[in-house]
Amino acid sequence: MTEKIAFLDLKRQYDEIREDVAAALLDVCSKTAFSGGPFVENFERMFALYSGCRHAIGVNSGTSALHLAMLAIGAGPGDEVIVPADTFIATAWGPSYAGATPVFVDCTPDTWNIDPAKVEAAITARTKAIIGVHLYGQPFDIDAVSGIARKHGLFLVEDAAQAHGARYKGTVVGSFGALAAFSCYPGKNLGGYGEGGIVTTNDDGYAAHVKSLRNHGSTERYRHDEIGFNMRMDGFQGAVLAVKLPRLDRWNARRKEIAAMYHRGIKNPAVTMQGQPEWADSIYHLFVITATDRQALMKHLEARDIFPGLHYPVPCHLQKAYANLGYKAGDCPNAEYLAAHCLSLPMYAELTDGEVARVIDAINDWR
Numbered sequence: 001m002t003e004k005i006a007f008l009d010l011k012r013q014y015d016e017i018r019e020d021v022a023a024a025l026l027d028v029c030s031k032t033a034f035s036g037g038p039f040v041e042n043f044e045r046m047f048a049l050y051s052g053c054r055h056a057i058g059v060n061s062g063t064s065a066l067h068l069a070m071l072a073i074g075a076g077p078g079d080e081v082i083v084p085a086d087t088f089i090a091t092a093w094g095p096s097y098a099g100a101t102p103v104f105v106d107c108t109p110d111t112w113n114i115d116p117a118k119v120e121a122a123i124t125a126r127t128k129a130i131i132g133v134h135l136y137g138q139p140f141d142i143d144a145v146s147g148i149a150r151k152h153g154l155f156l157v158e159d160a161a162q163a164h165g166a167r168y169k170g171t172v173v174g175s176f177g178a179l180a181a182f183s184c185y186p187g188k189n190l191g192g193y194g195e196g197g198i199v200t201t202n203d204d205g206y207a208a209h210v211k212s213l214r215n216h217g218s219t220e221r222y223r224h225d226e227i228g229f230n231m232r233m234d235g236f237q238g239a240v241l242a243v244k245l246p247r248l249d250r251w252n253a254r255r256k257e258i259a260a261m262y263h264r265g266i267k268n269p270a271v272t273m274q275g276q277p278e279w280a281d282s283i284y285h286l287f288v289i290t291a292t293d294r295q296a297l298m299k300h301l302e303a304r305d306i307f308p309g310l311h312y313p314v315p316c317h318l319q320k321a322y323a324n325l326g327y328k329a330g331d332c333p334n335a336e337y338l339a340a341h342c343l344s345l346p347m348y349a350e351l352t353d354g355e356v357a358r359v360i361d362a363i364n365d366w367r
């Protein structure tokens, strides 16, 4: 019997930082700073510095971050927001929660990121914004998409949920759009010990609005300027994320080493990997491949105690939740191909070289 290799094992990282985490959590308890407060504010300052943005605003999930970003730009009923078909569904929830309509466009066949040509073709008189997703941790073609946004007077919002520390042409993502949304869900590269998210922006007005919206539409206690939400980050998340952020670059560097091993080692012609343009410095939140016969490859790997993930088996435009929008199979062929053939290899900083070699050998053995 060989040791199991899971797609993700959070316990190994916890073992490395458990003493610092325990001390940070006790500190929150002793100061009873459970909702918002100094631990969140400290993390916000750290993340703003890290991402090169004037503002980082802690919220209770990446989904909320997208929702608030949409409200900040004024997206609402009657507006269309262009989003990639190949992403986690929460990218589309942002516009939907704001009352706008997501318009799904295809990815490119090689980078699997949003296709700028498809974005331009989807623009109508109602288009308000484009959400680009740094999918699997790899930046999308920001210059191309922001050029289109500028040309048509649209907002660009980054969905950086999977991309803490990824770089586009040398600059960390999060400051390219009007706003950006990060997720701190536990499995993310910068994950909390519960739900969490961050909005970043360089605009003081957006920052003030997002801070108010996350706190019941209030800047002064018991005075409410508009209908707001309870979307504050909790103190435990602020404290844990502040413990983890100084280690993020080291963990991301190890993910890059593992990705390089996969890239060098996987030779099976029945498998393809995400195309990497020279301007995209991915932090490999996920290492997704496609296989000509996914089911067969999964069975083959599982028989060798290797357990891959699936991101994502149904593209957004074909989800039942959006059946009313009238999309059909064939509308986004590249995203549909990916959904039908994708498989996520084990990827986390604590994987050993031996484990990575086992995954590579198993894939190369597959016929």
Ligand SMILES: Cc1ncc(COP(=O)(O)O)c(C=O)c1O
Pocket: 061, 062, 063, 064, 087, 088, 090, 091, 133, 159, 161, 162, 182, 183, 184, 185, 196, 197
């Ligand atoms: C691309 C993308 N967008 C948005 C989200 C939503 O983040 P959260 O799960 O923190 O709400 C996620 C995370 O799952 C994601 O992967």
